[in-house]
Amino acid sequence: MFQKILRNLADVPSGIIPLVLVECGSFSPPHFAHLRNLEVARKVIDEQHFCVVGGLISPVGSAYKKPNLASTEDRLAMCHLAVESSDWIDVDDWEASQPTYTRTANVLDSISNRLNTAAQALVPKPERIQLRLVCGADLLESMTRPGVWDLSLLAKLFSFGMICINRDAVNTQAMVAHEILAPHREHIQLVPEEFSWHLSSSFIRQELHAGRSIKYLAPDSVLQYIAERRLFA
């Protein structure tokens, strides 16, 4: 567990805080924008006197009951394939393995506890590893919609900090000014990525359903897995 991260932790210069980026989502299927978000966030954080030692993808459990969610087994397998070639991005299976839906704040809590316990067993007196939630702007927007997020958990969620990347035409400045998000403004870092993908898992599912090619939208290993199991046909 956390092997890539623990390996990278050994290279963190003393006095620099190690940090892990966490991306939560359905990943049904994972695609290049998911991976690119972590790359973009890493660049931003590395310029801020932190050292990014890892990125974790945490697929939501099947109890989330989102329409078109592939099985937990298939989503985990595809996510593991998607990060295979990375020396810093990994998959955390814990959230997907829970029998009931786990709120994102509690997912981050679990990762933080398990990760720091693992680091303590390895490194004498390690710096505490910080986490940041990485998301697209649609996730930020969903927080302003009543009933989607458990507002009592938002303070806990934002105590970890969030890096939010442009997506489609979401007005992120307006979002952070919203009465639900404004109290947490200082914990939300907006990343104005010039390059914006009009790419989503829904689009991939739609193209597959229509019998069209999804080549170059996700890593080849993921595409091969989808084809072999005839997912989303």
Ligand SMILES: Nc1ncnc2c1ncn2[C@@H]1O[C@H](COP(=O)(O)OP(=O)(O)OP(=O)(O)O)[C@@H](O)[C@H]1O
């Ligand atoms: N094109 C994109 N640009 C920026 N962020 C993205 C993009 N696609 C997904 N994300 C982000 O990745 C995270 C995980 O999203 P999720 O797994 O729900 O993907 P999705 O492509 O939005 O899926 P779906 O189309 O099934 O709703 C979220 O924070 C989401 O905002």
Ligand SMILES: NC(=O)c1ccc[n+]([C@@H]2O[C@H](COP(=O)(O)O)[C@@H](O)[C@H]2O)c1
């Ligand atoms: N209250 C919450 O913790 C909450 C609410 C909505 C979505 N989410 C998370 O956001 C991620 C993306 O969800 P969607 O695919 O529904 O946009 C998932 O990981 C989901 O668990 C969390």
